[in-house]
Amino acid sequence: MNLRGLARAARRRPLGALGGFVVLGLVLVACLAPQLASHPPKDAAFPRHVAPGTQFRMGTDHLGRDVLSRVIWGARLSLYVGFTSVAVGITLGLLWGIFTAYAGGLADGITQRIVDVLMAIPPIILALALMAVLGPSIDNVVYAIVILLAPTAARTIRSVVLGIKTTLYIEAALALGCSHARVVIRHVLPNVLPMYVVLLTVNVGYAIMAEAALSFLGLGAPPDEPSWGGMLSAATRAIETAPWVMLFPGMAISLAVFGFCLLGDAFRDVTDPRLRQGLG
Amino acid sequence: MNVYLVRRLLYFVPTLFGASLLIFALMRMVPGDIAEILVYQTGGETADVQQREIQRIRRELGLGRPLAVQYLDWAVHALRGDFGYSYTQRRPVADILAERFPRSMELAVLTMCLAVAWAVPAGVLAALHHNRWVDRLVQVASLGGLSIPLFVTGLLILYVLVRVFQWLPPLEFTAFLESPSENLKQMIWPALAQAYYISAPIARLTRSQMLDVLHEDYVRTARAKGLAPLRVVFRHGLANALLPVVTFIAWWGGRMLGGVVIMESIFVVPGIGTALVQAVSYRDYPTVQAIVFVMALTFLIINLVIDLLYGWLDPRIRHA
Numbered sequence: 001m002n003l004r005g006l007a008r009a010a011r012r013r014p015l016g017a018l019g020g021f022v023v024l025g026l027v028l029v030a031c032l033a034p035q036l037a038s039h040p041p042k043d044a045a046f047p048r049h050v051a052p053g054t055q056f057r058m059g060t061d062h063l064g065r066d067v068l069s070r071v072i073w074g075a076r077l078s079l080y081v082g083f084t085s086v087a088v089g090i091t092l093g094l095l096w097g098i099f100t101a102y103a104g105g106l107a108d109g110i111t112q113r114i115v116d117v118l119m120a121i122p123p124i125i126l127a128l129a130l131m132a133v134l135g136p137s138i139d140n141v142v143y144a145i146v147i148l149l150a151p152t153a154a155r156t157i158r159s160v161v162l163g164i165k166t167t168l169y170i171e172a173a174l175a176l177g178c179s180h181a182r183v184v185i186r187h188v189l190p191n192v193l194p195m196y197v198v199l200l201t202v203n204v205g206y207a208i209m210a211e212a213a214l215s216f217l218g219l220g221a222p223p224d225e226p227s228w229g230g231m232l233s234a235a236t237r238a239i240e241t242a243p244w245v246m247l248f249p250g251m252a253i254s255l256a257v258f259g260f261c262l263l264g265d266a267f268r269d270v271t272d273p274r275l276r277q278g279l280g
Numbered sequence: 281m282n283v284y285l286v287r288r289l290l291y292f293v294p295t296l297f298g299a300s301l302l303i304f305a306l307m308r309m310v311p312g313d314i315a316e317i318l319v320y321q322t323g324g325e326t327a328d329v330q331q332r333e334i335q336r337i338r339r340e341l342g343l344g345r346p347l348a349v350q351y352l353d354w355a356v357h358a359l360r361g362d363f364g365y366s367y368t369q370r371r372p373v374a375d376i377l378a379e380r381f382p383r384s385m386e387l388a389v390l391t392m393c394l395a396v397a398w399a400v401p402a403g404v405l406a407a408l409h410h411n412r413w414v415d416r417l418v419q420v421a422s423l424g425g426l427s428i429p430l431f432v433t434g435l436l437i438l439y440v441l442v443r444v445f446q447w448l449p450p451l452e453f454t455a456f457l458e459s460p461s462e463n464l465k466q467m468i469w470p471a472l473a474q475a476y477y478i479s480a481p482i483a484r485l486t487r488s489q490m491l492d493v494l495h496e497d498y499v500r501t502a503r504a505k506g507l508a509p510l511r512v513v514f515r516h517g518l519a520n521a522l523l524p525v526v527t528f529i530a531w532w533g534g535r536m537l538g539g540v541v542i543m544e545s546i547f548v549v550p551g552i553g554t555a556l557v558q559a560v561s562y563r564d565y566p567t568v569q570a571i572v573f574v575m576a577l578t579f580l581i582i583n584l585v586i587d588l589l590y591g592w593l594d595p596r597i598r599h600a
Binding site: 113122124125217229239240243261 | 291294295296298299301302303306307309310426427428429430431432435436438439442443534535536537538539541542545546556557559560561563565568572575576579580
């Protein structure tokens with residue numbers, strides 16, 4: 001898409017454009033974290049609980065670390081978890097969904113029951129159980145979110161593929177003697193890709209929120225890592241005397257989730273207005 | 281109705297079985313020896329006492345036996361209400377569940393009531409005043425609810441309470457039956473915070489459903505034959521619009537069990553959620569396994585009840 005096309009799309013969907021703008025800003029902050037942050041995120045070298053002022057724009061936390069620097073580095077951590085877990089989880093779901101829907105029969109029946117079982121446990125609870133097994137670390141948070149995302153994505157992709165399977169062009173391709181591999185790669189895959197892209201955008205906000213929730217409960221990123229959720233958790237202990245330690249990471253999470261929500265909604269409306277149900 | 285009921289029940293049992301198997305398998309995938317982890321976590325005793333403890337736990341959990349036997353053993357005991365022993369809390373897991381589960385359920389029910397009480401009327405009002413300021417207000421309010429994460433709302437409420445009203449969450453929990461007012465004083469805030477969060481999608485769905493239904497022919501007919509406007513809205517509009525809302529609320533009700541974990545830890549409610557977080561951080565696997573299983577069971581029962589309710593409300597479903 002050229003610039004003029006982008007501008008036109010932005011004018012038609014101002015909220016989506018706002019979301020895109022927020023996301024772009026976050027990506028820039030995350031990329032430029034070493035340049036933007038005035039202090040290393042784990043550097044506890046300052047007085048504790050200094051109120052926001054000229055020296056520390058967002059104050060310092062309970063260990064004397066610069067909150068602004070940690071919020072900036074936190075963007076990098078959040079986006080890392082958000083992007084990797086969604087990319088891996090939704091891609092797994094894509095392969096899984098295409099396979100089961102196309103194969104049908106017993107394979108489909110069995111995998112659908114597996115999805116049922118995975119969805120029988122409330123998401124945060126399943127994530128907690130997974131973290132209990134894996135132990136707290138950032139990469140393990142990514143694995144846990146992948147396991148949350150893949151089955152739901154597989155189910156959505158499956159329903160799309162089931163629709164595609166009944167179309168005439170698939171029948172025609174098979175009648176012409178295409179191999180199943182060719183049908184899947186050349187005919188099915190291109191037609192599920194829009195849904196794949198929607199699932200990718202819609203779920204990043206969800207993944208960011210899940211990471212923050214796990215870290216907030218003290219079971220996600222280790223405490224010294226600059227995770228927005230972890231910062232909130234530490235802030236609860238001094239909520240009366242040092243509210244800034246809580247307010248700024250809280251605003252950062254809300255802004256990120258808000259941005260990805262708006263962008264995801266816009267993508268969803270453009271590609272498929274019928275798909276209204278995200279993971280929320 | 282009976283066929284529908286039986287089919288729905290036939291689906292419930294294997295799913296529950298699968299979930300219990302999954303949870304069991306997860307807990308056995310823990311790297312290292314569970315018995316050693318449990319003992320070293322609670323630690324403090326001398327080395328030979330610890331060794332004896334490890335041997336005892338291995339025997340109790342039957343860790344030397346084949347996995348299938350271990351699972352069956354666990355399942356049979358669980359069916360009898362015996363979930364093993366919590367090594368960190370030093371009492372049977374069933375006791376923890378009996379003490380804490382009702383508290384969490386109270387919080388969940390209170391949350392749901394608050395959310396529905398505000399979200400459904402708001403959605404109906406927004407639909408009746410489509411594209412006017414009431415509609416816009418509801419939409420902005422629900423957009424906020426959707427994008428501010430639960431724990432941020434919870435912390436903001438806590439901050440306001442602490443700052444303005446000098447209120448701190450009491451460390452001692454008061455049961456509802458003991459003193460309803462004391463209990464509600466503690467429970468209302470986490471319930472409100474989560475209610476705001478979940479009311480957003482409910483209000484949005486009610487609004488869009490009402491908008492659809494109000495354009496149906498039967499609503500026009502009802503209006504044309506001169507029924508009172510409010511009667512049209514409630515009997516013909518809301519009654520039909522609410523069906524998808526009911527399933528959606530149930531679906532969220534299950535997800536809410538997760539939210540309850542977060543609210544409990546912010547507002548220091550000693551419920552099942554805080555117990556789970558504590559068990560996970562102390563790596564008390566028997567307790568984690570039991571709590572996750574009970575959560576899955578509750579979730580499945582909620583879904584079952586809602587599906588049956590839905591079949592009862594909408595004859596088209598049960599005959600499909």
